[in-house]
Amino acid sequence: MKLKLYGAMLSPFVRKVRMILALKNIDYEIDTNVSPLGVPEGYEKIHPLKKIPALVIEDEGRELALADSSAIAAFIEKHQPSPSLYPADPMDYGQALWLEEYGDTFIAQNCTFGVFGNVFFSWARGETYDPEKVKTAFKLMEEVIAYIEPILGRRDWLVGDALSIADIGVVTHFFNVEHAGYRLTEADSPTLYGLKKRIEEHAQLAPLLAEERIIIQKLKFDCPDLTALRP
Numbered sequence: 001m002k003l004k005l006y007g008a009m010l011s012p013f014v015r016k017v018r019m020i021l022a023l024k025n026i027d028y029e030i031d032t033n034v035s036p037l038g039v040p041e042g043y044e045k046i047h048p049l050k051k052i053p054a055l056v057i058e059d060e061g062r063e064l065a066l067a068d069s070s071a072i073a074a075f076i077e078k079h080q081p082s083p084s085l086y087p088a089d090p091m092d093y094g095q096a097l098w099l100e101e102y103g104d105t106f107i108a109q110n111c112t113f114g115v116f117g118n119v120f121f122s123w124a125r126g127e128t129y130d131p132e133k134v135k136t137a138f139k140l141m142e143e144v145i146a147y148i149e150p151i152l153g154r155r156d157w158l159v160g161d162a163l164s165i166a167d168i169g170v171v172t173h174f175f176n177v178e179h180a181g182y183r184l185t186e187a188d189s190p191t192l193y194g195l196k197k198r199i200e201e202h203a204q205l206a207p208l209l210a211e212e213r214i215i216i217q218k219l220k221f222d223c224p225d226l227t228a229l230r231p
């Protein structure tokens with residue numbers, strides 16, 4: 001089976017898929033020439049909404065173009081169940097799916113788009129970011145922390161006792177906030193900070209983040225320090 005992933009590596013959703021592929025040690029090709037700044041002609045045949053990521057799967061003469069990180073993640077799990085990123089217990093499974101969705105929607109719209117989207121894409125367009133949008137995003141980040149902290153409690157992972165799609169789907173967004181100029185601190189949330197650190201230092205995931213930092217350096221992105229905008 002041949003897999004080709006489409007999407008720029010700094011996208012939280014592309015990172016989500018790359019982390020899953022790395023954890024399962026699956027080989028794939030990647031076309032990073034597709035981003036919110038522009039997609040190649042004909043990309044709508046792969047992703048009708050022209051978003052990233054998309055995954056094209058070729059297997060014994062069959063071809064499938066899959067759009068949306070959650071559909072891609074579920075496909076990868078079926079394709080290669082081990083190590084499983086979806087809890088076996090039905091209630092844990094439901095909770096993991098919900099937390100993935102919470103990351104894909106509320107956290108993405110508020111934290112990623114309000115901080116990284118605003119700061120990084122303004123820079124890419126030669127414009128100045130809107131600090132008010134960053135402040136609003138940071139207020140909403142407090143809501144996220146308040147919701148996530150009791151779920152995580154004193155455990156290592158959000159659901160059950162192993163790294164799951166829930167951890168990846170939630171934490172991916174905090175790497176975008178960091179790329180844009182704010183690194184989550186222990187004072188923000190000791191437990192979420194700990195979870196992010198476990199992912200950041202994970203032997204199979206750390207190289208992906210290192211690769212992203214090199215991309216940022218190569219782009220010569222003038223990363224601001226957003227600390228003063230925190231409430």
Ligand SMILES: N[C@@H](CCC(=O)N[C@@H](CS)C(=O)NCC(=O)O)C(=O)O
Nearest residue numbers: 011012013036051052053068069070
């Ligand atoms: N729910 C989708 C979200 C994908 C998404 O919004 N991707 C962003 C980049 S991070 C995008 O392509 N934005 C361009 C657009 O909305 O036109 C997923 O999980 O794949």
